[in-house]
Amino acid sequence: MNDNMPSLEQAFQQQIDSKCKVEPQDWMPPAYRQSLTRQIAQHAHSEYVGMLPEAAWITRAPTLQRKSILLAKVQDEAGHAQYLYAALETLGVGREQAYLQLLNGAAKYLNIFNYPAMNWADVGMIGWLTDGAAIVNQVPLSRSSYGPYARAMIRICQEESFHHRQGFDLIRTMTEGTPQQRQMAQDALDRWWWPTLMVFGPPDADSPHSQRSMQWGIKLFSNDELRQKFIDQTVPQVHYLGLRVPDPCLKLDRESGHYKIGPIDWDEFKRSINGQGMCNQDRIQARNKAWEDGSWVREATAAYADKQAALKTEGNVNV
């Protein structure tokens, strides 16, 4: 059996290289499964936790139209979490199992959701910047080697690009509004800019798993490549809106055509990833509270379903 291993792995790599999707029933190297599980779980949790900062603004949305858009958006995020937890289940990790790891703090989610949403423009920034970053990250993932993940990504990316445009539109409206609105937009940009750039993860030099993930087709571009893509696409939009990128070092490199940015404060990133961000505690508490408050409802649902199933069986026997 051991003799088969190298050839199984070779066959697997061939499957990847020939762009033939890996499906749940296929053999896969344990490390591939493990990497993928971690990645999908983190992605699912990010959608689920990511609902929180925006959800708090649904009840405060300044027009019914915006309220409706935001409500639908947060709903989409719940839907994304559903797809992703389902994709995770195809790898043998149940939703509750994954979820409990989130609740006890063992599992990670995107660090950006540990920043507070402090004004209405933050809702726009989350759509425009955060979802913009997500698209840059995820469009390649819709070509991921793992079938269920790739298919989930296709649906998710379609919706994210919608959110991205809506976020931009929200900010545009504010920048065209009163001086206070403009100031709110700038304030929000100042707070969201750097955390968004960190969404792409540590610099390639410090990203240990990247190489193998790329070989396996789980990751298709490096962190720095994706970050640069996002910057190049977003800076002109910031300028178009008449806002100021909060980076005194930012400049366009005429030769390469890329925007060069100042140094990213990776220490802050690490602090925040390690639970020391402004809202880590609140986010996990909110998730735990919803879970605990809902336990009697889940139990009731299960008990009712059991009784109904029993009745059905009984009925069948009697008839």
Next chain:
Amino acid sequence: MNDNMPSLEQAFQQQIDSKCKVEPQDWMPPAYRQSLTRQIAQHAHSEYVGMLPEAAWITRAPTLQRKSILLAKVQDEAGHAQYLYAALETLGVGREQAYLQLLNGAAKYLNIFNYPAMNWADVGMIGWLTDGAAIVNQVPLSRSSYGPYARAMIRICQEESFHHRQGFDLIRTMTEGTPQQRQMAQDALDRWWWPTLMVFGPPDADSPHSQRSMQWGIKLFSNDELRQKFIDQTVPQVHYLGLRVPDPCLKLDRESGHYKIGPIDWDEFKRSINGQGMCNQDRIQARNKAWEDGSWVREATAAYADKQAALKTEGNVNV
């Protein structure tokens, strides 16, 4: 012993008639004790429940000065509740015993606190009108035949007249303000006027206990007398403020010098008294919630006190 009863009662009535206060250790007719207990308990509960509609506005007060005044005012009400529960204890009814009757809905409190406080002017109306009515009701009670109650009333009335002036000042400031502020004041007056008139209780003709209570010096003026006194004192203040009394029938009777009002909707009064007011459920729920949420704190306090007492005894024995 039975033979003594009539003479005890005669002596008691003489004591009352000669304005000599009844004190806790004195003999008193069971019915006197019962009436007084009901009256003081209702009064204590009214202070305690009455904190709620105003307390909700402390965090919303529009200036720090007003916030400070309102906070101190609600504190005074807590203090009044303390005095009154203490007076009740002198009649052999423990605070917790009385309190549990409030929580389970058996005990009554002033119905006016079952109306919602819907805008900042309501805070003023509660001070100006409700506390104004309380003063009219309570100044005579500071001459109540029962010593502890009379003495509590003296302190309470002093503070209430403070609140009354502060409430009037709040409303005056609003009537001198913007059109919206003026409108808020009128809206609040429209809602609080009639409920305040009902504070004095049903018309004398329908007030069964009154006669005996007056004989016993628990009650010193009739409901209608007190109501009229309040109306005569308040209507000119309303006019002074340029507000409108929400009573199309209101007119000054030149002959008697009294203001005559239109008919009071006693059906609404009865509905509300019987638990059907807008906020009855909320008020009792709020009180129950505070009581339940606080139970572990009270238990901790008691347990700690027990342990300390035990330690002290032990210490004394050892030393």
Next chain:
Amino acid sequence: MNAVAESNEQLSQYLLRMGDNCLILSQRLCGWTGHGPTLEDDLALSNVALDLLGQARLWLDYASSLHPTKRSEDALAYWRDAHEFRNLLLLEQPNGNFADTQVRQFFFDSWHFLVLTALSNSTDEKVAAISTKALKEVDYHVRRSSHWMLRLGGGTELSRSKLILALEQHWNYVGELFEMDELEQEMHACGIGCDLGALHAEWLAYVNDVLGKVELALPSRTPFQSGGKRGKHGEHLLSMLMEMQYLQRVHPGAQW
């Protein structure tokens, strides 16, 4: 006021009642978004919130078109004070626990369904059209909240006891749903509105039927709370509006 203006004003008031019901309940339900017992429940509650918000906009938009100054839906939603809202008191009650929310929903959905069924035959074409559209959504709402009565009532002892308490507490607000005041009578007489009183028996039969399946019954006392349709609201509406209207009111005239 001439006859057209007066009848427009009446219709507009009637539309506000329909619209405010949807708006206020939707706003309440938004409080669950992100906090439901499961992702699926979260989505389901948000769905209902979104449906109701859409319906609210249709009603308010129509109401505002009848107003002499053509106020926008946002002017109606954000610039009226509590006493100008016309929603049923039931709908402004706080979310409470999940049973409270579902009971509020069940009482309302089952009523809403009957009302919209009747109004889809309204002589006012727009009222009929909005009702017909809304009915498809509400058909789903009422199934869903009815199902929750079964699940909670027939689930565990704990869920059953919470459901019973929720039925008790929300029952007080049900009377208002079937009250026919002057405006309702006027609207019914001219064929635009419906006879709420006439729906009571059918509503009662439906609600009793659902609750009966898990051997529960409605409280026997007469529900007594009323006033929302005439603008007499409680403190809960106030704090809800303070949050909802904050941005609009702090930035008057701003575009969002």
Next chain:
Amino acid sequence: MNAVAESNEQLSQYLLRMGDNCLILSQRLCGWTGHGPTLEDDLALSNVALDLLGQARLWLDYASSLHPTKRSEDALAYWRDAHEFRNLLLLEQPNGNFADTQVRQFFFDSWHFLVLTALSNSTDEKVAAISTKALKEVDYHVRRSSHWMLRLGGGTELSRSKLILALEQHWNYVGELFEMDELEQEMHACGIGCDLGALHAEWLAYVNDVLGKVELALPSRTPFQSGGKRGKHGEHLLSMLMEMQYLQRVHPGAQW
């Protein structure tokens, strides 16, 4: 900016820190009024709230007098946005349960007492006077919240476990209390302010002593949350300010 204006601006920023601490914590405590475990606890918490509100007004009044346009205390309290507030993050944390509230209070009171003691020797007469006045009140506050540590820690198992959890959760915010940034250093150097870092040992000794009496200890990790003094706040402050500032902001220019 000339030298006087600059030093006024710095002092004003320093005063805002003191004032905002009192204002924000007072506003939080107001949430307990009417809802305490007993009438006496209710009164005690309201008392502390009232004391802190009074202190806030003294600090803010002084701060506003230094401002070129002489903004009023109300302008400072009601018209600054969240990022302009300078309170410690600890103080904007929600009330939570009674243990949470008392731990927040205990950490603050014990620090506040030491700071005011130091500031009562400030070279700025007004700072010294306000501190001396406040100190009398805070002396009572710190006794009271210390006593609650004993009662909750030495009460029942339940109260002890709640207290431990509250200590855990609020500990993260303590680091900021002793941080000396540029402004603090400047103020200390000129004799107006105090050296927060130098107070740390005494604070730690006091807090450990109190908790030690009921065999409790502070968490061992380094507290990491910081930013409030520089205007970096969390979402909790925002919703608090929305409620607090509502009336002022919706009615700009009105007198109350």
